[in-house]
Each structure stands twice: as structure tokens, then as C-alpha cells.
Amino acid sequence: MSRNSAETTMRRPASLALRLTVSLGVLISLAFLAFGWLIQRSIENHFKELDAAELAVLVHSTQDALLECRGNVAALPMTVKRLAEASVGHHGIFLHVAGADGRPVFSSADIGLSAQLHAVAPVDQIDPATLQTWRAAGHHYRGTVLKLGMDPAAADRPFLVLVAKSMDMHMSYLAGFHQALWLTALGSILIAFVVVWWVVQRGHAPLRRITAEIRQTTSDRLNVRLSPGTVPIELAELAASFNEMLERIEESFGRLANFSADIAHELRTPITNLMTQTQVALSNARSIEEYREILYSNLEEYERMAQMVGDMLFLAKTDNGQLKPSNTRVDLTQEIQELFEYFEAWAEERGVHLALAGTAPAVTGDRLMLRRAISNLLSNAIRHTAHGNAVTVRLTAHGDYTSLTVENPGDEIPTAHLPRLFDRFYRPDPSRQRDGDGAGLGLSIVKSIITAHGGTVEASWSDGSVRFRLTLPNRGTPD
């Protein structure tokens, strides 16, 4: 339920292929559009400049004509007409001259642009930047209004001259060009999207291959590994981490399988005892005393099994992180002294002396769990110490950790067996299986507890002494 609500509140990020395709596609489209716009702009400017140059020639000759006719206002239209005729007409060029008072002096053709004469601010010379675009009678024109010469009929104020050039040819050329340009751009963009999509899909092929490989990993095929060398460098780390994860899972799986087998084996013995004993007891009539004996004997087996189950549950919970050690100050010296008090009578009876050497500042941890771990180490050591010898507990404070060593004189343990001492149900000497040293889980519990505290355990043998050493990190202040 909680997983479902988490899924609904956290939206899944968009697919990588989609993200890549869209972002690359948009980028390519923008580049195409910018390029198209630039081409269009420069062609339009080019036409504008061409028009301006042509109009400038006309303006120049008109100006000459206006100067030539100075003083002879009546001859003006004829002169202007003659001079202008050379350049006007077949080029689609239009010229209209008006006096400063607005009276028409000359008009090359009536195309309906005279109204523009007073609509725009007159300029002194042709400049592409000040050219206007006009539309009249279904045609497009580009032109401007200029102040030229001096009109003697109107107090020598300049004439108003309107020049314009038909843009129809340019327009039709540009229209065709635009269409071709934008169709090409659109086509290229579409192709770009498709190609990017394809490339991205192909780029993800190694990912799909890894997925297929991972899909083949089942609990009975945990030994399969990905090969980080055959995937792209970006995926190598993923493959390596996945392999490491598999490694850990395989190891835990193996341990779990062994553990289950061990449990079955360990339970088989007491159950066989109970069954045989009960069946034999029931096969004949017996005295009350005999029945009582059998029940007592059964009770011992039951207790052993109950303790084993309890220990296994504790191990399972500690190893699965269900049992989190609390964070309190634990004075190891005091704990050891209290444990000595507890074991004192038993040790004395076995002729074993208990000694504590060294001190260490308090560590942070779970008092009950640590007590249990040290207690298991102590009972193990006392049990394996011969009469007249001593079990020595040594506390040492190091910089960032504290170590505790439980040492007792004992027979040599082969190096190969040492790390396995902490394995569940492990007994170095199988013949000594059930002489009262519990279910063989004591040292596993020590390891579980110390590991849960972030510490380490190790066993060693040298100079006739067995040493169990555990370290606990100094983890700052308790809660």
C-alpha cells in the first residue's frame, strides 16, 4: 500500500529516448529556422539595395532637371519628363513631382500613389533604410518622398518628389524562394527527428542487451556475471555494480541455503531422540518413575530446541537489520565486571581464574546486546579453559575504536578453522558436538551483534593461547 502511494506521488521521469529526441530535434529545428530566416533577410536586403540604387539614379537625373529648369517654371514638366523618360516606364519606375505648395508638376503615370506624397515625411536622399513599401491597384511598390531643388513658384521651397519602383518581380521571386526554403527546412527537420530517434534507439541497444542478460539471472543462476568490458564506458560502472550486487546476493544465498540445511540437520537429532524415546516408552507398560524420567529427558530436548529457535530468530533479526542496536553509553569495564560476577561461581568451580586488564572509555552501543556478546565470549572461553588456568579480558582504547580481547590458554586451532568459528553451528571437533555447549550459535551471535554495531570480530591462536578479539568503532555521542 505504501509502495502504491509512493508511486502515485512520484511521477516517472520521461523516457530517455524521448528526452534526447525532443531536445536534439528542437535544437536542429531552431538551427534550420535561424538559417532560413538569415537567408530570407539577406535576399530581401539585397533587393532593397538594388531598388535603392535604381531609384537613386532616377532621383539624380530628376534633381539635375529641376536645377536646369530653375527660373523657367513653365518648362519644368517637359524637362523633367524628357530626362526621366529614359529611366522611367519599362523598368516599372514611377516618378511624381509636386511643387512645394502641392500642385502637381509632373507624373509619369497615374498609378494611384500621389496620395502618399503628403503621407510620409520627405527625406533628402535615397537610403535603403528609409524606403517605404506601398500597395496600389494590386501592385507592390517600393519608394520614398524626397525634397529636391527649389520651387520658384512657392518661395523657393523644395519640390516634393515621389519615386517608386514596382516590386512585383521581386515579390514573385521571393514567394517561390520562401516556399522552397521553408519546405526544405520542414523536410530537414522531420528527417532530423527521425534520424535522432533512430540513433538514440541504437544508442540504447547495449542497455537493452544488459537488460536481457539481467533478466536471465534467476536464483539458480546467480553465478552469471555481466562483462563490463563489452559495454560502452558509460554502462561499465553499472555492469560492475550489478556484478558486485550479484556477488553479495550469491554469497548470502549460499549462506542461507547452508543455514537451512544446518537447521534441518540440527533439529533432526533432537526430534529423532524424542520420537524414539517416546515410541520405546509407549511400547511397554512402565512404572510412574520411568515415565517421569522419560518426560524429564524430553523436556531437556525441548528446551534445547527452544533455545536454538530463539537464537536463530535473534540471528535472523540482527542480520536482517530488524533488531537495530540502540545508542547508549556503555561502560565496558563495568559490564565485564558484572559478567565476571555472574560467571564467578561457575568459573571457580571449574578452577578457572577471571582477569580484566586495561581500561577503555565508554563506547556507544546497545548495552543488552553487547552484554550478550561478551557473555557468549566469556562462557565459551571458560568452557574451553583447563583447570588452573585463567581467562583474560583485555580492553584497549585506540583512536577511533575500542578493542576487547578474550584470551585463554587452549589447544591449537588450525588457521583454516579460525574464521569459521563464527559460522553457525560450526564445531571444530564434530565428536564434541553435544556436550552442553549450546546449539553452536553462541559465536555467530557475537559476530552478528558486533557487526550490527559496525565493529569486527576475529579469532587467532598463538603461543598456546586462543584469542577472540572484537573491535567497536567510537561512534560519536549517543542519542
Add this chain to the structure above:
Amino acid sequence: MRILVVEDEPKTGDYLKKGLVEAGFVVDLCRNGIDGIHLGSTASYDLVVLDVMLPGADGWAVLAALRQAGQEMPVMFLTARDQVEDRVKGLELGADDYLVKPFAFSEFLARIRTLLRRGKTVEPEQLSLADLSLDLLKRRATRAGKRIDLTAKEFALLELLMRRHGEVLPRSLIASQVWDMNFDSDTNVIDVAIRRLRAKIDDGFAPKLIHTIRGMGYLFDEPEQR
């Protein structure tokens, strides 16, 4: 003392009832939560033993219903699940004790007696049984007028035995009460400690006061009273 046991597992229920009856309690047994709520809130019991997993209504629900009905008797939970959250939940709901299966019957009985005794004890200054007396203030033990030297732990052990005389005390309870060892130990430390105490207070005296109850624990009592 009337005890209500709510337990659906047939064998467990029958044996709990049998054991409690033989220990001198009046016991009613019911097999599901609904009956448990009904009996518990109508009749008057000194203690209720509740299994957590029950048909009808689970142990938590039964406890909540009982408390709702104004029943304030102590409640002990039995469960096969040993989760810290469960313990916390039980204690929050007002459970008084929590015992994880499998448990030893002697442990169960000892805990029930503890719950029933709760709040009723007057702190005595002196404990005595037969000719053994324990001065709790002076921390001194005497038997038949003779002073007996005890270590601090021996004194604590004897005090526990005397306070709960007539009860079989399981080893686990002794370890937890005297040495604060709250987990099963695979050693016979308690047996050794009892043997030493016995050597001091029973050897050379009659009658013997510390008795071994095989398979269950230790009993402190005068023999003729058993």
C-alpha cells in the same frame, strides 16, 4: 484468584488451563476473541492471559475492548511473534507483560504470580522462613541463630528465593532478577550459584529449604508445606 485464558490453539489452551488449575487458580478458557471480550468484560477476573493471534478479534482488540469496558486487571500477552513493535503496541495498549512462545511453563507461572502480586506488597524489613531469617536493612542472614556470611549476589539470590517462597523459579528468571542477564545462557551458572548458596544455608541444617524441581527450576520452602 480467577484467571481468564484466551487462546485458540487447542493444545496450548488446554495445557495452560490445566497447569494453572493445578497451581491453584480458578481458570476460564475461551477460544476466540469475541468470547474473550464478552467474558472479560462481564465476569470479574484477577488476570487475563491473551494470545495475540485470535479468531474473531485479535489480542489487541480484546485488550482495547476490556480497557474500554473499564476492566483494569493485569493482562499478559502470549505471542509467537517477537517484534519490538508488537511489544511496544502491547504496552501502549496497557498490557502488563509480554511472553514469547515457546516459553517454559515455570516462567509463565512465575510471571503471572508477579503480576498478581504487583502493587500489593508491603516492603518488609525482614524475611523469614523456618529458622532462616534475612534482615534486609542490615543485609544479614541468620539460620538457627547462627550468622551466615553471604556475598552481595548470594544475598540477592536468597532474597529472591525467600520473597517468592513456595514458587518454582525458573533459571532464566533468577538470572534476570539477580544478575540482569536477560537472555538464555547455555551454561549452568545458576546451578553453581544455587549449589554454593545451599552449602551455606542448608548444609548442616535441617530441614533443607532450597529444593531442585527437575526440569523447571528451584523452589524455596519448608518441605512439609509442599
